Amino acid sequence: MGHGWRGGREPGGTGPDGTARLAADAYVYGSALIRQMSAVRAFLQQGYGTLGPTPFNDFAHAEGPATPAAHVPGAAPDLVDALAQIDLSGGPVRLHVPDTGGEYYVLQFVDAWSNTFAYVGSRATGTREGDWLLVPPGWAGTVPDVETGVIDAPTSVVSLVGRIACHGPEDLPRVRALQQELTLTHLGDRPHRTGVPAPDSDVPVALGFFERMRVWTADFPPAPADLDHQARFQPLGLLEEGLSPYVSPEPALVEALTRGLEMGRARVAAASRFPERPEAWYAEPHLHDYNLDHFGVGTLGSPWWQVPDREAAYLVRAVAARRALWEPHGYEAMSASAVRDARGHRFDGAHGYLLRLDPPPPVGAFWSLSVYELPGNHLVAGPAERYAIGSRTPGLVYEGGGAVTLRIARERPREAGRAANWLPAPSGGFRLVMRMYAPEQAVLDRTYALPAVERDSP
Incomplete structure (x- = not known):
């Protein structure tokens, strides 16, 4: 690896303005990764919404559907949440799902880049009892005969977002019984992580986004088709290994990256605005169509459910992560x-x-x-x-x-x-x-x- 840009003229002769524009592109490309992994880290340490902090490879269950007392904006009052952060660095994890008796539920698998790559649930796989083996990237082990199926994870950390239909207080005993039977079991032969890889604490706050992106991009590589686009950010120091280039950066680099961060945020914010006067009902069935590479169990990989242009998909992904992280596909x-x-x-x-x-x-x-x-x-x-x-x-x-x-x-x-x-x-x-x-x-x-x-x- 090189040592990134340290000031003066950027490679290619574009100068600080070009570096700021490149940093803005990097923000659009990486903001979903940062939001996703920041949410994972926050869940492990502080919890999420009404759910308390929970370690890797264990479920946190809501006590019931959302109510006004929860003060969660936009919460669905007819679903009960189940959320788990899964770490596969130590090997596969088995997911056991109970028979829901025909009632609706969904378990949504989200990778480190916020791509939903698989579903298990009534629409995707039916409502019978089953065991699913979630395996890390590159895994080549033997699948036990008892498994219903295998789910290949694109990254070693996965968010498992569950929603179980609940049709009123009288339905809660059924839902709580299902919660007890929804389990995760670590099957790997090595210990798994206990936390999210940490950025260098000596990096100035102003460059925190780029440091997190540098660390998490290395730990959670993107799809191979994204590597050429990602390589463009080499002059920013985002592909550096070892000592962070942002610990003692040149003032010119700080200024260019800071401007680029502001430009990138403005670009995503502009794309995230709702129409001033929408039609009677406003819906976005294709907001989560940015996954172009990983189509596992329960996903639909037809062109209808894919953003046709890869670079355009990066902006769609950034908007979706900003507005509706962990929301499912429209289908x-x-x-x-x-x-x-x-x-x-x-x-x-x-x-x-x-x-x-x-x-x-x-x-x-x-x-x-x-x-x-x-x-x-x-x-x-x-x-x-x-x-x-x-x-x-x-x-x-x-x-x-x-x-x-x-x-x-x-x-x-x-x-x-x-x-x-x-x-x-x-x-x-x-x-x-x-x-x-x-x-x-x-x-x-x-x-x-x-x-x-x-x-x-x-």
């Missing part, structure tokens, strides 16, 4: 949000609203509608303790032909039939989120469209 679960009614007015708890679904969303699992108060994006607290309504809601009243009208209002309707289809709203502004689990093709290709929400007449 696993898709959400659509709305903040305005059919006349273009923002939702306000001073009014009631109607959403007539004729037909309801076509899904392989279930659909549900939730309300989130704005600002804050939190579930709405209230005595009814009803945070979602959907196809699994007991007593939901359908019309002839299968249509259903949902009522969103601050006050509970007096008529029993209307109250059965009621979702409480806050007193002020709010947004609606429709979640569709295992959506059918009509949802994905948008031949099925959610109707606009109408303001209810007094």
Whole structure:
């Protein structure tokens, strides 16, 4: 390896401005890696959301679905989270999944670069009991006969993001029994890591991003197809091994990298902005289509689910990591949000609203509608303790032909039939989120469209 750029003219004669532009490209390329591995490290040390800190190769389980008390923005109130960080540096890990009796669940496998490379669950592999062997890159061992299948991990650290459907308090005993049977077993012949590789603590804070990228890129190499693009960053010191080039950098390098960091952040922030006036419902079924290399169990590798240009995929990956880290592909679960009614007015708890679904969303699992108060994006607290309504809601009243009208209002309707289809709203502004689990093709290709929400007449 060389020794990186130390000031003066950058190789190629582009100078400090060229170095800043190159650093901006490096930020776009590496920001998903930094967000992903920072989240892994934080989970090991502090926990995540309502889940407490948990060591590698062990699950942390939520006590139940999200509620307003959790104060987790945008949390789904019909799923129970299960999260594990898996380290394969000591060898394979066995995942045991219980029989869920036909009920929806998903286990999503995410590598160090935030690529979702496999799914186990009702859509992907069914709901029967099974054992899956998760193996590290380059593993060439013997697979035990008892294994249901093998999942090849692209990197030696993997996030396993689990979600188990829960249809109300009465369903919690079933979910908790499943949690007890969902296990990970380290089968390797060597000890695994106990933490994430640490960057050099002597590096100035201003260059912390590049130091983490240098260390984690070396420990978690990208897909071979990315290596040529990554090699461009050699002049920045990002491919240096051993002593960090950022411990005692030249002032010119610090200035160029700092400017590049700001430029890269601005580029990702601009690409992350939502439309000013989106259509009635806004969805991004292809936000997580940046994985172009690793298509394991349960993934769909067709061109429809891939960003066609590799360099464009780096920016999509950065945006997805910034906005929705650990969210699944659209074909696993898709959400659509709305903040305005059919006349273009923002939702306000001073009014009631109607959403007539004729037909309801076509899904392989279930659909549900939730309300989130704005600002804050939190579930709405209230005595009814009803945070979602959907196809699994007991007593939901359908019309002839299968249509259903949902009522969103601050006050509970007096008529029993209307109250059965009621979702409480806050007193002020709010947004609606429709979640569709295992959506059918009509949802994905948008031949099925959610109707606009109408303001209810007094």
